Amino acid sequence: MRSRLHYRRESRGVEFERVIFFTDAVFAIALTLLVVEVGVPETVRGAADDPGALLEALGDKVPLLAAFFLGCFVIGSYWAAHHRFMATLDAVDRGFIGLTVVYLAFVALLPFPTGVLGEFSSNPISMVAFALNMAAVSSIEAVMLVHARRRDLLRDQLSDDVYSWVLRMELSPVALFLVSMPVAFVAPWLAVVVWSLSVPLQAIWNRRQPGTASQYLS
Amino acid sequence: MRSRLHYRRESRGVEFERVIFFTDAVFAIALTLLVVEVGVPETVRGAADDPGALLEALGDKVPLLAAFFLGCFVIGSYWAAHHRFMATLDAVDRGFIGLTVVYLAFVALLPFPTGVLGEFSSNPISMVAFALNMAAVSSIEAVMLVHARRRDLLRDQLSDDVYSWVLRMELSPVALFLVSMPVAFVAPWLAVVVWSLSVPLQAIWNRRQPGTASQYLS
Amino acid sequence: MRSRLHYRRESRGVEFERVIFFTDAVFAIALTLLVVEVGVPETVRGAADDPGALLEALGDKVPLLAAFFLGCFVIGSYWAAHHRFMATLDAVDRGFIGLTVVYLAFVALLPFPTGVLGEFSSNPISMVAFALNMAAVSSIEAVMLVHARRRDLLRDQLSDDVYSWVLRMELSPVALFLVSMPVAFVAPWLAVVVWSLSVPLQAIWNRRQPGTASQYLS
Amino acid sequence: MRSRLHYRRESRGVEFERVIFFTDAVFAIALTLLVVEVGVPETVRGAADDPGALLEALGDKVPLLAAFFLGCFVIGSYWAAHHRFMATLDAVDRGFIGLTVVYLAFVALLPFPTGVLGEFSSNPISMVAFALNMAAVSSIEAVMLVHARRRDLLRDQLSDDVYSWVLRMELSPVALFLVSMPVAFVAPWLAVVVWSLSVPLQAIWNRRQPGTASQYLS
Numbered sequence: 001m002r003s004r005l006h007y008r009r010e011s012r013g014v015e016f017e018r019v020i021f022f023t024d025a026v027f028a029i030a031l032t033l034l035v036v037e038v039g040v041p042e043t044v045r046g047a048a049d050d051p052g053a054l055l056e057a058l059g060d061k062v063p064l065l066a067a068f069f070l071g072c073f074v075i076g077s078y079w080a081a082h083h084r085f086m087a088t089l090d091a092v093d094r095g096f097i098g099l100t101v102v103y104l105a106f107v108a109l110l111p112f113p114t115g116v117l118g119e120f121s122s123n124p125i126s127m128v129a130f131a132l133n134m135a136a137v138s139s140i141e142a143v144m145l146v147h148a149r150r151r152d153l154l155r156d157q158l159s160d161d162v163y164s165w166v167l168r169m170e171l172s173p174v175a176l177f178l179v180s181m182p183v184a185f186v187a188p189w190l191a192v193v194v195w196s197l198s199v200p201l202q203a204i205w206n207r208r209q210p211g212t213a214s215q216y217l218s
Numbered sequence: 219m220r221s222r223l224h225y226r227r228e229s230r231g232v233e234f235e236r237v238i239f240f241t242d243a244v245f246a247i248a249l250t251l252l253v254v255e256v257g258v259p260e261t262v263r264g265a266a267d268d269p270g271a272l273l274e275a276l277g278d279k280v281p282l283l284a285a286f287f288l289g290c291f292v293i294g295s296y297w298a299a300h301h302r303f304m305a306t307l308d309a310v311d312r313g314f315i316g317l318t319v320v321y322l323a324f325v326a327l328l329p330f331p332t333g334v335l336g337e338f339s340s341n342p343i344s345m346v347a348f349a350l351n352m353a354a355v356s357s358i359e360a361v362m363l364v365h366a367r368r369r370d371l372l373r374d375q376l377s378d379d380v381y382s383w384v385l386r387m388e389l390s391p392v393a394l395f396l397v398s399m400p401v402a403f404v405a406p407w408l409a410v411v412v413w414s415l416s417v418p419l420q421a422i423w424n425r426r427q428p429g430t431a432s433q434y435l436s
Numbered sequence: 437m438r439s440r441l442h443y444r445r446e447s448r449g450v451e452f453e454r455v456i457f458f459t460d461a462v463f464a465i466a467l468t469l470l471v472v473e474v475g476v477p478e479t480v481r482g483a484a485d486d487p488g489a490l491l492e493a494l495g496d497k498v499p500l501l502a503a504f505f506l507g508c509f510v511i512g513s514y515w516a517a518h519h520r521f522m523a524t525l526d527a528v529d530r531g532f533i534g535l536t537v538v539y540l541a542f543v544a545l546l547p548f549p550t551g552v553l554g555e556f557s558s559n560p561i562s563m564v565a566f567a568l569n570m571a572a573v574s575s576i577e578a579v580m581l582v583h584a585r586r587r588d589l590l591r592d593q594l595s596d597d598v599y600s601w602v603l604r605m606e607l608s609p610v611a612l613f614l615v616s617m618p619v620a621f622v623a624p625w626l627a628v629v630v631w632s633l634s635v636p637l638q639a640i641w642n643r644r645q646p647g648t649a650s651q652y653l654s
Numbered sequence: 655m656r657s658r659l660h661y662r663r664e665s666r667g668v669e670f671e672r673v674i675f676f677t678d679a680v681f682a683i684a685l686t687l688l689v690v691e692v693g694v695p696e697t698v699r700g701a702a703d704d705p706g707a708l709l710e711a712l713g714d715k716v717p718l719l720a721a722f723f724l725g726c727f728v729i730g731s732y733w734a735a736h737h738r739f740m741a742t743l744d745a746v747d748r749g750f751i752g753l754t755v756v757y758l759a760f761v762a763l764l765p766f767p768t769g770v771l772g773e774f775s776s777n778p779i780s781m782v783a784f785a786l787n788m789a790a791v792s793s794i795e796a797v798m799l800v801h802a803r804r805r806d807l808l809r810d811q812l813s814d815d816v817y818s819w820v821l822r823m824e825l826s827p828v829a830l831f832l833v834s835m836p837v838a839f840v841a842p843w844l845a846v847v848v849w850s851l852s853v854p855l856q857a858i859w860n861r862r863q864p865g866t867a868s869q870y871l872s
Contacts, residue, residue, distance in 0.1 A: 006371075007523065008309045010231025013664025015305045018242055022297065024672055025246030025461075028679030032687060032762045033250060037258060040691060040769035051839070054779040058770070069759060076755030079676065083751065087443065087669045091660045097301065101294030105287060108250045115258035116276070125272040153660075185269070224527045224589075225741065228449025233523045236460055240515065243464030243679075251468060255476060305661065315519065319512030323505060326468045333476035334494070343490040403487070442745045442807075446667025451741045454678055458733065461682030469686060473694060533737065537730030541723060544686045551694035552712070561708040621705070 019092050019100055026104045027079045030111055034071040037115040038064045067118030075110060078137055085145065090155040095147055103140040109133055127184035127191035134195075135177035142170040161210045169205050173198050237310050237318055244322045245297045248329055252289040255333040256282045285336030293328060296355055303363065308373040313365055321358040327351055345402035345409035352413075353395035360388040379428045387423050391416050455528050455536055462540045463515045466547055470507040473551040474500045503554030511546060514573055521581065526591040531583055539576040545569055563620035563627035570631075571613035578606040597646045605641050609634050673746050673754055680758045681733045684765055688725040691769040692718045721772030729764060732791055739799065744809040749801055757794040763787055781838035781845035788849075789831035796824040815864045823859050827852050 041057035092100075113130040120126045145167060148154055158166070176198055184191035259275035310318075331348040338344045363385060366372055376384070394416055402409035477493035528536075549566040556562045581603060584590055594602070612634055620627035695711035746754075767784040774780045799821060802808055812820070830852055838845035 006309045006311050007233035007237070008230065009234045009307065010229050011235075011664050012662065013668075014231075014235055014238060015301065015661035016663045017665075017668055018238055018301060019661070020668060020672055021239060021675060022242045022246055024676045025243050025679050026250055028676055029247055029250035029683055030253075031758065032680055032683035033254070035684075035762055035765050036254070036687070036690070038766050040766070040773050042773075048774055049776050051777060051779045054770075054774055054777050058779065058783065068763065072755070072759035072762065076759065080748075080751050080755060083669065083672065084748075089663065091662045093660050094298075094302075097298050101290070101298065104249065105290035105294065108253055108290065109286065112253050112256050112258070116272075119258050119260075120266055120272055122267050123269060123272050125269045125276065129276065224529050225451035225455070226448065226527045227452045227525065228447050229453075232449075232453055232456060233519065236456055236519065239457060240460045240464055243461050244468055247465055247468035248471075251472070254472070312516075312520075315516050319508070319516060322467065323508035323512065326471055326508065327504065329471050330474050330476070334490075337476050337478070338484055338490055340485050341487060341490050343487045343494065347494065442747050443669035443673070444666065444745045445670045445743065446665050447671075450667075450671055450674060451737065454674055454737060457675060458678045458682055461679050462686055465683055465686040466689075469690070472690070530734075530738075533734055537726070537734060540685065541726035541730065544689055544726065545722065548689050548692050548694070552708075555694050555696070556702055556708055558703050559705060559708050561705045561712065565712065 016092055019097060020086055023082060023100060023104060024079070026108055027075060027082075030107055031072055031075045031079075033111045034068050034075075034114060037111065037118060038068050063121040064118040067114050067121070070117070071110065071114035074114075074134065075107070078107065078141075081141065085141070088155055089148055089153050091153045093151055093153065095151065096144065096153060099140065099144050099147060103137065103144065106133060106136045106140065110137075122188050124184035124188050124191070127188050128181045131177040131180050131184075131191065131195070135174045138170065138174045138177070142167060142174070145170060159210070162213045165205075165208070165210055165213060169202070172201055172205065176201070234310055237315060238304055241300060241318060241322060242297070244326055245293060245300075248326055249290055249293045249297075251329045252286050252293075252332060255329065255336060256286050281339040282336040285332050285339070288335070289328065289332035292332075292352065293325070296325065296359075299359065303359070306373055307366055307371050309371045311369055311371065313369065314362065314371060317358065317362050317365055321355065321362065324351060324354045324358065328355075340406050342402035342406050342409070345406050346399045349395040349398045349402075349409065349413070353392045356388065356392045356395070360385060360392070363388060377428070380431045383423075383426070383428055383431060387420070390419055390423065394419070452528055455533060456522055459518060459536060459540060460515070462544055463511060463518075466544055467508055467511045467515075469547045470504050470511075470550060473547065473554060474504050499557040500554040503550050503557070506553070507546065507550035510550075510570065511543070514543065514577075517577065521577070524591055525584055525589050527589045529587055529589065531587065532580065532589060535576065535580050535583060539573065539580065542569060542572045542576065546573075558624050560620035560624050560627070563624050564617045567613040567616050567620075567627065567631070571610045574606065574610045574613070578603060578610070581606060595646070598649045601641075601644070601646055601649060605638070608637055608641065612637070670746055673751060674740055677736060677754060677758060678733070680762055681729060681736075684762055685726055685729045685733075687765045688722050688729075688768060691765065691772060692722050717775040718772040721768050721775070724771070725764065725768035728768075728788065729761070732761065732795075735795065739795070742809055743802055743807050745807045747805055747807065749805065750798065750807060753794065753798050753801060757791065757798065760787060760790045760794065764791075776842050778838035778842050778845070781842050782835045785831040785834050785838075785845065785849070789828045792824065792828045792831070796821060796828070799824060813864070816867045819859075819862070819864055819867060823856070826855055826859065830855070 038061060041054070041061065110133055113126070113133045117126045117130050149158060149163060176194055180191040180194035183194050256279060259272070259279065328351055331344070331351045335344045335348050367376060367381060394412055398409040398412035401412050474497060477490070477497065546569055549562070549569045553562045553566050585594060585599060612630055616627040616630035619630050692715060695708070695715065764787055767780070767787045771780045771784050803812060803817060830848055834845040834848035837848050
């Protein structure tokens with residue numbers, strides 16, 4: 001029996017796309033939830049109109065705002081990396097979807113260590129918690145690449161040298177995050193310095209790319 | 219009267235797709251909201267820089283983090299099941315959209331029993347509440363399949379033996395959830411054991427699949 | 437200067453689609469936020485393992501859970517109505533986008549009166565607040581239809597009798613919401629009865645549809 | 655080795671589209687989170703059924719509701735501006751994606767100054783915080799246009815006069831926001847008056863548009 005109102009499918013590509021858009025939704029929510037941790041300062045009755053008092057109350061929010069922007073930077077960077085990676089895929093399979101769910105669990109967790117970092121900004125344990133979560137996200141990214149290559153999901157075949165170059169590029173932040181953990185106990189801010197080494201490291205790595213890597217990257 | 223700026227529709231497939239993307243958005247938000255229940259430990263003034271104190275405060279979060287990952291696993295599994303199911307559809311109708319809204323209400327509710335489980339992890343009532351919510355989601359999934367077949371929404375006609383095989387696969391977790399409820403009163407952790415039986419059960423079921431099932435699954 | 441990495445647009449239909457998907461995202465979040473109002477009961481140390489105590493604590497949540505399901509029903513119904521309406525459009529313009537933003541502001545507000553209703557379930561003012569919000573959403577829906585017809589955004593030309601039939605169908609819930617407000621002061625639950633009259637009213641209205649309406653609806 | 659279940663990509667346009675849909679998701683969540691700041695009034699046991707008491711409690715929410723609608727208006731306007739801007743693009747590149755992440759960080763922050771404004775509605779510092787956040791969003795918008803033109807991402811080449819006209823249109827709200835900050839110390843409500851000047855300013859600007867601008871706008 002045909003129902004009167006049928007909305008028909010027009011594309012077989014919906015299943016591929018929803019893996020991407022589901023990921024994007026989790027990233028977008030994790031990014032936007034960060035603002036909830038900042039929190040609106042509470043009204044001190046009587047002082048509600050006093051610019052100095054509010055300025056001071058907002059001043060107390062500076063570490064939380066710093067954590068907010070750090071969280072945006074981290075989540076934004078992971079999203080951009082996922083965007084770049086998915087552009088190289090032509091298909092997903094069951095196993096890839098399973099890996100995506102594990103990956104998203106750790107992305108969805110990010111507001112938690114970010115909040116801890118904002119609240120306990122000079123405690124080495126905050127740095128360790130944050131680094132552990134980021135190391136987990138980066139590691140699963142690398143597993144996704146290994147899986148995609150093994151199951152033939154990539155748009156173009158990757159030569160062995162490009163593959164090992166990309167894989168090492170994905171794993172180098174993991175090494176930095178692990179190194180930063182003992183460093184945090186020397187001085188918490190030193191852990192942030194170790195993390196930020198990923199920027200020059202990435203630049204050096206990009207120079208050493210094999211000649212055939214542009215086929216993967218473009 | 220034509221307005222100067224018209225953004226035109228290019229595809230009749232938007233109506234089918236938005237049922238899927240609306241579902242994905244609800245799943246993504248339910249998954250990401252789980253982290254809100256974990257909550258950032260509050261600053262104990264004076265002890266803010268003490269690694270031991272923060273480690274202990276994070277240690278208190280272990281049951282909440284366990285509930286977070288259990289919730290991610292459950293929501294991720296349901297999302298993957300919905301992804302697999304929708305891939306077999308070629309159209310949706312009014313009734314299917316109505317069922318989807320009921321289904322999403324119970325998906326959106328999942329953070330509630332997950333939060334209760336994190337807070338009361340050794341209380342049988344938490345297990346019962348969680349099992350009830352999951353049984354509801356799984357049952358509506360089965361109703362959606364029945365509806366899709368009756369209204370001719372499936373991409374391929376399902377033979378009777380494949381249909382009853384798939385339906386029993388959808389309903390077997392419901393049976394486990396119902397069985398787990400009295401078991402929870404013997405020992406709460408035993409309920410989790412009963413739930414995890416769904417993994418070997420699924421594997422056994424997959425072996426017994428009718429020869430023509432691959433047409434439905436691929 | 438061409439950058440090496442360009443991700444190109446493939447469809448002119450993205451602008452039409454994002455009006456729909458933006459709407460879906462707001463609906464999905466409003467629906468999923470409803471669960472936050474329910475709230476996890478707080479641990480009473482010592483009684484954490486006591487089934488009776490937790491059952492009682494969950495029992496106190498019944499009005500909040502009822503409000504959650506009412507909210508899901510309302511938001512789900514509005515989403516389904518928006519889905520049905522957009523299926524009749526072939527284009528959107530600037531003005532339509534502006535109306536959509538106003539519409540979404542009132543959709544995003546829905547968790548507020550829903551939460552008030554859960555907290556103050558036997559207070560007539562809760563009913564009035566909820567009815568006012570729903571009347572606003574339904575009224576803007578009607579304005580969107582008027583705009584779409586005037587600016588020639590509809591897929592098919594609507595004959596005058598179908599148009600006035602659809603418009604009256606859109607506006608009849610508004611009338612019910614307005615009537616329910618004074619009724620709420622007689623007895624709050626009577627307001628819910630008035631709202632639920634929309635179901636038989638809709639059925640009667642569907643019977644009286646002009647012969648040419650199926651062209652609009654299918 | 656080919657896995658049995660492959661979901662294939664059907665369009666190369668997914669990478670362009672996900673930049674847009676990720677943006678839409680952040681906008682939708684920021685808009686919907688605004689309602690969380692409003693907050694449900696707490697039950698005063700005994701007075702739960704008293705219409706007068708609830709009406710008074712809701713009356714206390716008026717500044718928060720005003721901030722909610724102001725926030726919806728601002729976020730909705732920015733979303734509509736982004737919609738209009740993206741319609742002129744035919745591609746995005748790495749740099750544009752990076753700018754989008756910075757842009758979204760400031761969009762995701764908007765619920766924070768909106769909440770402060772609702773809580774401290776007659777404090778000039780609230781006005782300054784809100785104006786600063788909006789000036790940041792508007793400035794990044796202008797940078798995105800400059801980048802898009804330089805990297806040849808626009809659908810049509812922009813003549814120099816249209817380009818400088820559009821750029822000045824994007825930057826005029828920034829000027830208003832900056833002017834409004836000292837004005838807020840004279841009287842907080844005057845800052846709102848300065849912001850609202852953007853409406854007539856926009857109208858005047860539209861009249862002075864170069865003849866070839868319609869090519870950019872349509």
